[in-house]
Amino acid sequence: GIRFPELLRRMGTIEGLERIRFESPHPHFVNDDLIEAMTATKNVCEQLHLPVQSGSDRLLKIMRRNYDSAKVLDITDRLRRSMPRVEVSTDIIVGFPSETDEDFERTLDLVKRLRPSWSYTFKYSPREGTESAGMADDVPDMLKEERLQRLNALCDGLTEEALAARVGTVVEVLDEGDGFGRTRDGFKVSWTVTGPAGRLVKVRITGTSKRILKGETDERA
Numbered sequence: 001g002i003r004f005p006e007l008l009r010r011m012g013t014i015e016g017l018e019r020i021r022f023e024s025p026h027p028h029f030v031n032d033d034l035i036e037a038m039t040a041t042k043n044v045c046e047q048l049h050l051p052v053q054s055g056s057d058r059l060l061k062i063m064r065r066n067y068d069s070a071k072v073l074d075i076t077d078r079l080r081r082s083m084p085r086v087e088v089s090t091d092i093i094v095g096f097p098s099e100t101d102e103d104f105e106r107t108l109d110l111v112k113r114l115r116p117s118w119s120y121t122f123k124y125s126p127r128e129g130t131e132s133a134g135m136a137d138d139v140p141d142m143l144k145e146e147r148l149q150r151l152n153a154l155c156d157g158l159t160e161e162a163l164a165a166r167v168g169t170v171v172e173v174l175d176e177g178d179g180f181g182r183t184r185d186g187f188k189v190s191w192t193v194t195g196p197a198g199r200l201v202k203v204r205i206t207g208t209s210k211r212i213l214k215g216e217t218d219e220r221a
Contacts (some may be wrong), residue, residue, distance in 0.1 A: 005037035012041035015116050018200065019174060021045045024091075027052070027067045030075045039082045046083055047186035050075065051091035054189045055110025056103035059096050063132070076114060078150065084159040087117040087162070094151055095124040095144030097135040104147050111154055112156070117162040117186070118211060119155040123148050130159070163208040165189070172189050192218045 001067060002010075004025075011020050018045050018136070026036070027050055038044045043187070051198070054060055057068040076088055076120040123144040126133040173181040173189045177197035180190050190212055191203045 005033040008037040008041050008044055010042055016143045017043055019043055019045050021154040023049050024051050027072055027075055035079050035082050046086045048086060053091060055094050055107035059099060059103050070182045073113055090116045091120045093122050093124050097132055097138055099139050108129040108154060115158055118159045121148060121151050121155060148205045157213055163213055166205045166213055170204050172204055173201045173203045175201050189213045189215050191215045191217055
């Protein structure tokens with residue numbers, strides 16, 4: 001009888017539980033109740049991985065995703081109003097059966113408006129047991145690769161912008177060992193001083209590399 005937003009709220013009362021992170025909710029279930037629970041539960045991390053898959057409403061219908069691109073943008077707009085520091089990431093497929101140039105352009109447009117801080121992108125390939133496996137895999141692999149490269153160039157640019165915005169700031173990192181960890185909003189961080197895994201460390205960000213923030217321990221923070 002307990003739905004997921006209430007589970008988050010109850011987890012928020014557990015003493016010593018510093019961070020709660022969850023992954024890949026179906027957009028259909030990211031409703032006002034979940035957004036309110038994320039906002040009100042202080043140990044819920046300011047991150048949401050929202051797998052949108054495509055910006056083409058036609059393809060989303062074929063995929064039976066039960067939402068459209070407008071729904072995705074509405075979800076993220078409401079979430080960002082409620083949690084101004086939240087970072088959104090996503091999954092995207094190119095070359096799904098029957099994908100046209102127009103479908104792909106709609107995906108690029110959605111990404112530009114969604115502005116994910118990082119993205120996991122894939123070329124479609126049939127998976128046994130799925131409905132799409134019975135469809136004609138009719139997008140040539142060369143075209144899939146071309147679309148993937150264009151999509152990655154856009155997504156990588158957005159990631160670089162998000163990383164660059166953090167240079168000069170001090171962030172709280174959960175040490176995962178060997179001078180590597182993650183911020184509350186999901187960015188990977190490497191820094192100069194190693195210590196035991198599991199501790200929370202203040203790190204001053206001094207630079208970036210591909211998808212990673214680089215810094216040094218900030219003893220003043």
